[in-house]
Amino acid sequence: MLLEVRDLHVEFRTRDGVAKAVNGVSYGVDAGETLAVLGESGSGKSVTAQAIMGILDMPPGRITGGEILFQDRDLLTLKEEERRKVRGAGMAMIFQDALSSLNPVLSVGEQLGEMFVVHRGMSRKDARAKAVELMDHVRIPAARERVKQYPHQFSGGMRQRIMIAMALALEPALIIADEPTTALDVTVQAQVMDLLAELQREYDMGLILITHDLGVVADVADRIAVMYAGRIVEQAPVHDIYKAPAHPYTRGLLDSIPRLDQKGQELYAIKGLPPNLMAIPPGCAFNPRCPMAQEVCRVDVPPLYEVSAHGEPEHVVAEPGAERVSACHFWRECLHG
Numbered sequence: 001m002l003l004e005v006r007d008l009h010v011e012f013r014t015r016d017g018v019a020k021a022v023n024g025v026s027y028g029v030d031a032g033e034t035l036a037v038l039g040e041s042g043s044g045k046s047v048t049a050q051a052i053m054g055i056l057d058m059p060p061g062r063i064t065g066g067e068i069l070f071q072d073r074d075l076l077t078l079k080e081e082e083r084r085k086v087r088g089a090g091m092a093m094i095f096q097d098a099l100s101s102l103n104p105v106l107s108v109g110e111q112l113g114e115m116f117v118v119h120r121g122m123s124r125k126d127a128r129a130k131a132v133e134l135m136d137h138v139r140i141p142a143a144r145e146r147v148k149q150y151p152h153q154f155s156g157g158m159r160q161r162i163m164i165a166m167a168l169a170l171e172p173a174l175i176i177a178d179e180p181t182t183a184l185d186v187t188v189q190a191q192v193m194d195l196l197a198e199l200q201r202e203y204d205m206g207l208i209l210i211t212h213d214l215g216v217v218a219d220v221a222d223r224i225a226v227m228y229a230g231r232i233v234e235q236a237p238v239h240d241i242y243k244a245p246a247h248p249y250t251r252g253l254l255d256s257i258p259r260l261d262q263k264g265q266e267l268y269a270i271k272g273l274p275p276n277l278m279a280i281p282p283g284c285a286f287n288p289r290c291p292m293a294q295e296v297c298r299v300d301v302p303p304l305y306e307v308s309a310h311g312e313p314e315h316v317v318a319e320p321g322a323e324r325v326s327a328c329h330f331w332r333e334c335l336h337g
């Protein structure tokens, strides 16, 4: 496995109390594989990604447990110097907002070129040629001329392509894209997503795609991890989840997707709000909002059950690396209901 996060815990100590943002997340991604991470705002998607990248805001953030294995090394035990090397060449991140991630006073050519100067020791001239090549590769028209322009002179979609080019520059083994298309128009969203998926295949990278948009996930992801209140509540191959979710929260997310064949019908919304991370409800964190909740759900935290659509799973509680898992006491009822 290229990246394996094991039982990661992250909390934020603030004046108001301790927010438990990540509470035992385990997920992994292989070379050439795309893992989509879904979940409502505040569920811990970005904090997990920041912990992997080593860019967590510390303090107030604190990693209180777990391991992050990247190419078989635990990143949490590395010295900052080694960590920086991994961050430079091994993995890269694409953010939602290219404008605030790019430097406004440097041309895009200078910024792209900088990667090659700093990490590959290239001359400025060669670095600029590489920048043009990369801009071509992410299909920015007239790259040779536009390489001299500044970020604000590009449209949102083109800026996002520049971000993708920056991320690809050193040919990382892993890219984490955190809502890479959320700020764009729908048609541009699709183009940027297609480009990202294509490059991921071309470079045989692992891709972690954090998104709110269940619509794009079906086309590009191999697996889905659904997060709720800092935990993974369901993880499975993408088609299994679309066929039949094994967690009521996943079902709620799927039912909230607008469907063309149901025009005019009111859109389903999961009732209530995500919990306060300083006071996560006892038992299953989703119980106050769950249409299937029973008494046991208010008392016992559901473990990650191994899910099997046909017959009995091999283990009741999932072993690491299980194909499909659900943190619901009633996953069977959900799956077949």
Ligand SMILES: Nc1ncnc2c1ncn2[C@@H]1O[C@H](COP(=O)(O)OP(=O)(O)OP(=O)(O)O)[C@@H](O)[C@H]1O
Binding pocket: 012, 014, 019, 021, 039, 040, 041, 042, 043, 044, 045, 046, 047, 048, 057, 060, 061, 277
């Ligand atoms: N710098 C910070 N200081 C304090 N608390 C933080 C900080 N960053 C994140 N948190 C806490 O961690 C929680 C999870 O944040 P995170 O950014 O991972 O959510 P997310 O799932 O990415 O949501 P979104 O979909 O809105 O991006 C937040 O609700 C907040 O309580």
Ligand code: SF4
Binding pocket: 247, 248, 249, 284, 285, 286, 287, 288, 290, 291, 292, 293, 294, 297, 302, 327, 328, 329, 330, 331
């Ligand atoms: S454990 Fe209970 S409350 Fe939690 S998702 Fe399952 S049915 Fe709902």
Ligand SMILES: [Mg+2]
Binding pocket: 045, 046, 047, 178
């Ligand atoms: Mg986020």
